[in-house]
C-alpha cells in the first residue's frame with residue numbers, strides 16, 4: 240500500500256523568523272550532529288502528491304523563462320521550479336547554472352565577446368560566460384535559447400523571445416497566476432553552487448530570503464520549498480529558523496561540493512542510506528533524489544525493484560521528490576521507449592506509475608501535463624471502489 244498521499248510530515252520550521260546572518264560556513268565534521276529543527280505548530284503539507292514543473296515546463300519551452308513557468312502552472316503543476324544564481328550586482332536570476340552559453344544567445348553577442356573566460360566551478364574547469372560577470376542590466380539584453388535543440392527542436396521556435404528572469408519576477412508571476420487560477424502556485428527554489436557564490440562575495444541565501452520576505456512568501460504556510468545539492472547552506476537556513484521547508488538534493492554519484500571542499504568524506508550514497516537520511520532529517524524536510532536512486536534500471540532496460548530509499552526517508556520523516564521525469568525516449572528506461580528516434584515520446588506514464596506506486600510524494604518533471612495525468616490515474620486506481 241503506497242504511503243505517499245496519506246503521509247504527513249512535520250515541517251522544520253519555527254514560529255518566529257530570525258534574520259539570517261550567513262557568514263563563512265562553520266565546518267561541520269562528519270560526526271557532528273546539527274541541532275534539531277523546531278517542529279512547526281501543527282502538522283502541514285504532504286497530504287498531496289506534488290507535480291513540480293522542472294525548470295517550468297522545460298519539455299515545451301526554453302527552460303527557466305517566464306513562458307516556461309507560466310505554461311507549467313497552466314498545465315496544472317503545483318509548484319514551478321526556479322534554479323537561482325547571482326548577477327554581478329547581487330540580483331538572483333533563474334538559470335540552471337551560472338555558465339550561460341547553453342541557454343542564452345550570449346555567444347552571438349559581440350559586445351560580450353571579451354567576457355568569455357575559464358573558471359573552476361565546484362572543482363570543474365568551465366569555459367564560457369558567467370552570470371556573476373554581468374550586471375542585471377547587461378544580462379537583460381540577452382535572450383534565452385533551447386538547451387536541447389536536437390531533442391526538443393520544437394522549442395527552438397521560441398529562441399530569442401524571452402529574457403532571463405529575476406527571482407522577483409517569478410514570484411510576481413506566481414502571485415498573478417495563483418489569483419487567476421484560484422489556487423496557490425508554489426515555487427520550489429534551488430540554490431545553485433552556494434559555496435562558489437559565497438566565495439565570490441555573492442551569497443545566494445540573503446537575497447533569496449529578502450525576495451521571499453518582500454513577496455510575503457516566507458511564512459510557514461507559504462507554498463515554497465528551498466532545495467540544494469549542498470548541505471551547509473541548508474543547515475544554516477535551518478539554524479536561522481527559516482520557516483519554509485528545506486529539501487536536500489541527492490545524486491546517484493559524487494558528493495556535495497561543500498563536503499568535498501571541507502574534506503568531509505560523506506558522499507551522496509552515504510547520505511541516501513538510512514543513517515544519512517536520519518541526519519538529513521535534523522535540518523531538512525525532504526530529499527530530492529535522482530529517480531534511479533528510487534527505482535534502478537535492470538541490465539535488460541526494464542525498471543528494477545524499488546530501493547529502500549522511500550521507506551527509509553519516510554521513516555526519518557522526510558518527503559521524497561525525485562527528479563527528473565521526461566517524456567522523450569532518450570530519458571526513459573530502454574524497455575519503455577517507443578519508435579526509432581531519441582526524441583520520440585516513450586511510455587512515460589508507465590514510468591510515472593511505477594514511481595507513484597513506490598510511494599514518492601511528488602516528482603520533478605519537464606512535462607507537467609503528463610505528471611498531472613499520471614497522478615490522476617494513480618489516485619483513481621487507489622480510490623476505494625464505489
Ligand code: G3P
Pocket residue numbers: 293322335429466488527562563603
Ligand atoms: O532540483 C531538482 C532537480 O532539478 C535537480 O537537478 O540539475 O535539474 O537542477 P537539476
Ligand code: CA
Pocket residue numbers: 320321322429
Ligand atoms: Ca533544479
